[in-house]
Amino acid sequence: MASIYIHIPYCKQACHYCNFYFSTKLKTKSQFLNALQKEIIIKQKYINDTINSIYIGGGTPSVLSFLELEKIITLIKNSFNIDNDVEVTIEINPDDINNGQLDDYKKIGFNRLSVGVQSFIDKELKLMNRRHNAKQAILLLEDVSKKFKNFSIDLIYGIPGSNINNWKKNIQTALSFNPSHISAYALTIEEKTVFFNWIKNNKLNKLNEKITYNQFKYLVEKLEKSGFEHYEISNFAKNKKYSVCNKSYWNGDKYFGFGPSAHSFDGKLRSWNKASIHEYITSINEGKLPYKLEKLTKIDRYNEYIMFGLRTNKGISKKNILDNFGLDFFKEFIGKVNKHLNLNNLFEDGDFIKSSRKSLFVIDGIISDFFLVND
Structure with missing residues (x-):
């Protein structure tokens, strides 16, 4: 879908x-x-x-x-x-x-x-x-x-x-x-x-x-x-x-955007139309799609999974981190998880790590602590 x-x-x-x-x-x-x-x-x-x-x-x-x-x-x-x-x-x-x-x-x-x-x-x-x-x-x-x-x-x-x-x-x-x-x-x-x-x-x-x-x-x-x-x-x-x-x-599903500044994601690549009505109309009338393209790195995909998981009540699956990103990412993830479990910012629900009620108001700061940086 x-x-x-x-x-x-x-x-x-x-x-x-x-x-x-x-x-x-x-x-x-x-x-x-x-x-x-x-x-x-x-x-x-x-x-x-x-x-x-x-x-x-x-x-x-x-x-x-x-x-x-x-x-x-x-x-x-x-x-x-x-x-x-x-x-x-x-x-x-x-x-x-x-x-x-x-x-x-x-x-x-x-x-x-x-x-x-x-x-x-x-x-x-x-x-x-x-x-x-x-x-x-x-x-x-x-x-x-x-x-x-x-x-x-x-x-x-x-x-x-x-x-x-x-x-x-x-x-x-x-x-x-x-x-x-x-x-x-x-x-x-x-x-x-x-x-x-x-x-x-x-x-x-x-x-x-x-x-x-x-x-x-x-x-x-x-x-x-x-x-x-x-x-x-x-x-x-x-x-x-x-x-x-x-x-x-939030689930990482495909979405397709139309119109100036609209974003799309096909499962691997993210693209977005230029934020200009004039450029949009001109390009389309010339038969060209007025978009820029970005291929997500493994770190980009990891950061997004962390962000959407902690912002939603679905949470983050430890198994998904290990299966989709590998042992090095998993070790980094668990290190941050333990820190925030001790601070009561997160809690465990079976395989899932979820945001605690007390952390929701400042969740963006907690999410940023998990982010990895591209070389």
Whole structure:
């Protein structure tokens, strides 16, 4: 099985925290969509795997019309071997959805929505430069919850100026709509964002780490009590309604990306399209795929296995380390494991090494301690 990701590189305005590739200039949208269709047709002969997930992300895919989305989904289904139970997801923003649009999504074939709420607090939404307000998010989720059984709500914690009470309100409001999935991300301050420049110039202060930790702690405890499985550091699922697309990344499965900046992995090689709408359109129109290629070294594959294993509740198999990477890697791995077992950062579950609850908030630092460096 493999998954398909389509990157729609357009937003109506830039969020102050976002460093994903996008453009607020929609004048090239028609040319981009023509190029996207051509890329799908070009890659058709290279992809023979059965597709179990189609995910349209961005950017803001909900800026596309019914006909534009229908054309993309129809072409994908006609071009590749699609599993009967394929999960078809689109990311949507509360301010983009009009009356009847959710029904249109179902007609096109979308059976899962990812709703970019981020917060139900208007002050926080304004700070992040989100275009919607809390009322719009609530009205949309009321409609979504009636029409889709499988939907995810995106939230952000660690927002400057936020507090534990506002975060509790965010979680409780999200739960009131009975979503099958919640993704909650710690705000990271990325270079080339408004937040980065504000903090650099002392116009904004990062949230105190203790408050951020308490928000994370409440998130995990509240969602687990509400029947959610904490299956990845930022992701929670009810009744095993995991994101099929995301799980393919974490499990090391194949995935194929389309559109500017989209990444692909065929099991051995990783490639990514150039992060430029102009270069993407030009290359595709010349019959060329605008990608860069990277062959993963043994160390690269080891580091990724460590990273995804410790970020998910699946953990890391000692047997897999020995069988797939050899004795030298295994000895290095066990040395680090023993160190973190003694610190109660990890625990053993049969053959598997897993992250302890206490380590989850700082898991990236623990993961980096395991990383090996290419010569």
